[in-house]
Amino acid sequence: MDQLKPSAANSSPLTPLNFLERAATVYGECPSVVYNDTTYTWSDTHRRCLQLASSISRLGLGRGHVVSVLAPNVPAMYELHFAVPMAGAVLNTINTRLDARTVSVLLRHSESRLLFVDFQSTPLVLQAISLFPPESPRPTLVLIADPDESASPAAHFPHTYSGLVESGDANFNWVRPESDWDPIVLNYTSGTTAAPKGVVHCHRGMFICALDSLLAWSVPEQPVKLWTLPMFHANGWSYTWGMAAVGGTNICLRKFDASVIFETIRAHGVTHMCGAPVVLNMLSNSPDGGRLRDPVHILTAGAPPPASVLLRAESLGFVVSHGYGLTETGGFVVTCAWKPKWNRLPATERARLKARQGVRTVSMTEVDVVEPESGASVRRDGLSLGEIVLRGGWIMLGYFKDPEATTKCMRNGWFYTGDVGVMHPDGYLEIKDRSKDVIISGGENLSSVEVESVLYSHPSVNEAAVVARPDEFWGETACAFVTLKAETKQVPTEKEIKEFCRGRLPHYMVPKTVVWKAELPKTSTGKIQKFVLREMAKALDLSGTTTTRSRI
Numbered sequence: 001m002d003q004l005k006p007s008a009a010n011s012s013p014l015t016p017l018n019f020l021e022r023a024a025t026v027y028g029e030c031p032s033v034v035y036n037d038t039t040y041t042w043s044d045t046h047r048r049c050l051q052l053a054s055s056i057s058r059l060g061l062g063r064g065h066v067v068s069v070l071a072p073n074v075p076a077m078y079e080l081h082f083a084v085p086m087a088g089a090v091l092n093t094i095n096t097r098l099d100a101r102t103v104s105v106l107l108r109h110s111e112s113r114l115l116f117v118d119f120q121s122t123p124l125v126l127q128a129i130s131l132f133p134p135e136s137p138r139p140t141l142v143l144i145a146d147p148d149e150s151a152s153p154a155a156h157f158p159h160t161y162s163g164l165v166e167s168g169d170a171n172f173n174w175v176r177p178e179s180d181w182d183p184i185v186l187n188y189t190s191g192t193t194a195a196p197k198g199v200v201h202c203h204r205g206m207f208i209c210a211l212d213s214l215l216a217w218s219v220p221e222q223p224v225k226l227w228t229l230p231m232f233h234a235n236g237w238s239y240t241w242g243m244a245a246v247g248g249t250n251i252c253l254r255k256f257d258a259s260v261i262f263e264t265i266r267a268h269g270v271t272h273m274c275g276a277p278v279v280l281n282m283l284s285n286s287p288d289g290g291r292l293r294d295p296v297h298i299l300t301a302g303a304p305p306p307a308s309v310l311l312r313a314e315s316l317g318f319v320v321s322h323g324y325g326l327t328e329t330g331g332f333v334v335t336c337a338w339k340p341k342w343n344r345l346p347a348t349e350r351a352r353l354k355a356r357q358g359v360r361t362v363s364m365t366e367v368d369v370v371e372p373e374s375g376a377s378v379r380r381d382g383l384s385l386g387e388i389v390l391r392g393g394w395i396m397l398g399y400f401k402d403p404e405a406t407t408k409c410m411r412n413g414w415f416y417t418g419d420v421g422v423m424h425p426d427g428y429l430e431i432k433d434r435s436k437d438v439i440i441s442g443g444e445n446l447s448s449v450e451v452e453s454v455l456y457s458h459p460s461v462n463e464a465a466v467v468a469r470p471d472e473f474w475g476e477t478a479c480a481f482v483t484l485k486a487e488t489k490q491v492p493t494e495k496e497i498k499e500f501c502r503g504r505l506p507h508y509m510v511p512k513t514v515v516w517k518a519e520l521p522k523t524s525t526g527k528i529q530k531f532v533l534r535e536m537a538k539a540l541d542l543s544g545t546t547t548t549r550s551r552i
């Protein structure tokens, strides 16, 4: 058998772009993208992406060039996920909620040549570009006008999105990757703990990721997916490409709140949606809710979902799945794979089990929790803390222009996540913190996630985040920042909150300070910015403010 080698017939590069042509053949007349009054079919999407790819190519963009997009979940954003790499270029989606300075830094760092701009982001982009040093090359701008908006600003834009689509060649021979390892996307991390890092993924990685993510969530053919997760965030956890593989309908929304989500679910018969736990919390606390007529599958990831939030979402008729991943893994690589026997457990126990991050998806090679110094696996006792490490075919190629950071997190054959977790006796892992968020109080590691999950179960608490506050005696103590539910009539006292925690947590984990806030600072992907809260906790000490804190 040694003579049998790979040949051209069996080794064509894997790429998720191949899903599109098949979708046009199989699901050609079925809806692909729906946005307000616009509906495209899969044959429309296929044709439009080819036309756009040919225009991008005609502008001189190709292999190795970065093409950026600043847009919310509108049809153009979906199409660019195919069209940019079909021109051979690398797609770089930028978070629309970043400030001009950060956008400017990312555009320069990525060396972006062409920038597609949603009309609402025009002021942001123009300001970002004005911050470029005079000698820095600027990207060419393409305006994405909204079909529903009559007046769109056209100055500064040599091209429009619709113009590029219309003038493109529907028979374009799209640029296939030469190798599986050719880059397909450059995604910047959320910037929750530090400045965003540029993650590069290849065609092969995103191919595996897209199919694995469909399998892990048991997505059937032709789902109706409501885009509540920004596509700019890790390519919508790769479901942008995945929807083409199963011929799904992509319901696009420019912006949403709970009532828009419930209304859209009813209007379009939504079957699937994704969202960070903050979205689940918003839905389950909304007065617009009520029980869903048909179950809606919701996949949550991006931050630890408190068991009480999972419980409330499921009681409305959402079927919740829980995944864990990083920008560096493209999508989620660990899921709380559900065992049928758990359905016989009481709802609160089911929610507690579902809040665990779980086991590797089928395409990941290995996942472990290891001791930082020795690299040895921690005991499977649900108590011993270690760093979560991953190994598999769709870990990023590395950080763009940052070999040092790449080597730091990819070593000894593992990708080090920077997340701290435990391994339970049944082989399911659970995140206890991000290494930067661990609170060390009196020499004990204190999991902020555990304290938060207790706070979330308090009937008046809407959101909670726990961070370290410097303490002369303990080194650090837990400081809780809490928002209250809108319907809360009587604001609980700090003492009541602490008593509530004391009944459910070891003494050393009970927050020594509780601060009520109208809102918690978040990234655009719904992650609570703990570094901002840590600064606030530090400032509490410095200013000697006593009105919002107390000690036990």
Ligand SMILES: Nc1ncnc2c1ncn2[C@@H]1O[C@H](COP(=O)(O)OP(=O)(O)OP(=O)(O)O)[C@@H](O)[C@H]1O
Binding pocket: 189, 190, 191, 192, 193, 194, 195, 196, 197, 300, 301, 302, 303, 304, 305, 322, 323, 324, 325, 326, 327, 328, 357, 417, 418, 419, 431, 433, 434, 525, 527
């Ligand atoms: N299911 C989950 N439960 C707990 N935490 C999660 C889950 N899914 C993702 N996370 C957290 O999100 C992180 C990955 O987030 P992302 O890649 O968006 O950027 P970031 O890490 O928030 O930003 P930065 O690296 O710039 O600080 C993980 O490392 C983990 O801490």
